[in-house]
């Protein structure tokens with residue numbers, strides 16, 4: 001089964017391990033630089049990009065400031081169109097609802113189209129525990145699932161794998177899940193795509209239940225929108241008899257017209273295309289065309305907590321385009337796994353801590369996973385000021401103050417020794433500006449861990465002296481990774497992700 | 500308390516900073532972006548559509564009203580198609596010169612049966628020039644969504660200039676949200692392997708677009 005993000009080590013340790021992996025870095029650098037340039041060209045084609053960006057941000061802000069109104073409106077219009085709406089306060093509830101809905105169909109298998117929301121809730125693991133097998137159908141998700149791996153990029157979850165690794169995974173694993181890879185499969189992307197087509201077609205033609213996320217939900221009309229490239233989305237959205245969509249409550253836009261902004265912003269920011277190959281929109285159910293039963297599961301799971309922070313709430317504008325990942329020097333060096341959640345890169349550094357109420361060492365370290373260079377803000381199609389939120393969250397970590405967790409206000413204790421903390425912050429910022437130094441420091445930390453398990457050497461020392469950092473494990477990240485591959489992962493999970 | 504009430508109550512608490520008098524449509528949305536990018540004659544718009552379709556690897560053909568049946572017949576023959584699925588409301592003349600056997604789109608037909616069909620011919624709801632996009636809305640000449648998905652070869656006929664719009668903002672008001680829509684921009688593709696674009700994964704791997712000139716245009 002797929003891996004879990006639960007219990008990931010805090011960012012600096014995880015990233016240090018990744019930066020040592022030269023192949024991963026080469027894969028990442030190649031991929032992010034290619035897409036960066038293409039995106040710039042796609043954006044340059046529209047001379048009103050700045051206006052579209054401002055409109056996109058304003059539409060999302062309008063929605064967020066009146067989210068209660070738009071949620072009720074959406075529920076009404078989806079219901080009127082023949083859909084059934086369910087509400088999930090947290091991940092466990094979402095998984096319970098989906099498991100029950102699948103059980104009610106009597107089916108033991110479901111096909112899934114990339115959905116970040118279900119990745120966040122660990123749905124596949126929950127379904128597996130109930131004896132239901134979930135097949136990921138997005139090519140990159142398939143690579144991740146077959147490779148028993150974790151996604152590392154929003155748009156291209158297997159960005160850390162090169163073609164030769166993918167061929168090996170297909171040869172080794174496809175047969176265990178269904179149709180095996182053809183004899184003599186090479187590592188040409190076209191042949192690999194063909195192998196995936198054949199492997200998955202069998203599943204599509206027989207699947208009775210599809211599970212998806214959505215990129216947008218239109219409150220006025222009750223329409224859901226899935227933006228994709230491969231056609232696996234269309235397969236999952238139209239061939240099964242039952243469709244279950246799990247969607248974060250922030251994915252709403254008020255009106256049909258609003259799509260004219262996002263259907264221009266998203267493809268160009270994401271895949272750097274004028275338009276992605278396929279977009280499907282559906283409103284409830286349609287007689288004789290597509291699923292007969294449609295369930296919409298509205299997911300909170302920390303979103304209302306994020307909404308409660310007037311500075312941090314802008315993170316909920318995110319349309320998951322992944323442009324901020326592709327320009328981020330820290331992401332490029334650290335890789336997606338270091339962020340310990342389905343949301344890597346700059347957006348992950350501000351979203352994950354907020355969704356989880358800054359409740360742990362990983363969450364507290366993520367706001368430091370940035371050099372504050374501002375490239376992420378520049379490319380963000382909905383103008384999320386990521387550096388502003390990072391600094392705001394760092395302040396929360398250092399000075400303490402109110403945060404909301406599971407709907408309840410809690411007050412974080414200020415960290416002891418403000419001066420030392422400020423020095424540590426400067427050190428962290430410096431280290432991310434100088435990744436070579438960061439790597440050196442971390443390697444040193446690893447070497448001395450048996451001697452000083454709770455103290456970081458060098459500039460990090462003051463930091464570790466004043467905070468209860470978790471013990472540096474007596475094993476490297478890679479060892480930890482291997483050790484935890486035994487499939488015991490439960491709770492928060494991997495796989496899935498709406499593009 | 501139901502989860503619905505829990506979530507809505509959390510949202511309202513989280514939004515305590517929003518002034519009481521502010522209505523859901525009060526936060527301003529600037530819409531000073533362009534309805535269409537640049538000014539073009541209808542001929543130039545058509546040219547741009549053809550260019551952008553081809554840029555994303557759709558194969559573009561043009562013809563006049565009298566030439567359509569022969570063209571469709573040729574395209575199906577070149578493909579070696581023996582069977583072609585046909586939406587219920589497709590003009591029967593379009594396939595009058597086709598050698599392939601027509602398979603009607605039946606509600607009780609299975610996806611597996613469809614998988615055995617070689618090609619599909621449909622009309623569309625509209626086409627967007629700036630993005631090279633075809634939009635299908637399940638109208639009588641387009642049929643159910645699955646018929647343009649499972650077969651590996653799709654021939655889509657666009658009536659020009661009537662069905663061509665310039666931009667995405669021009670397209671949305673002409674589309675009905677209550678209908679299931681499929682927006683198609685080139686054949687299915689993936690960039691999941693080293694961000695290398697590969698055409699053809701699960702949807703039709705060959706997309707042919709016929710720009711059918713009506714009223715003497717094009």
Ligand code: SF4
Pocket residue numbers: 269317318319320321322323324325347376379380381382383384
């Ligand atoms: S934060 Fe902005 S740039 Fe990053 S994924 Fe979200 S929308 Fe895209």
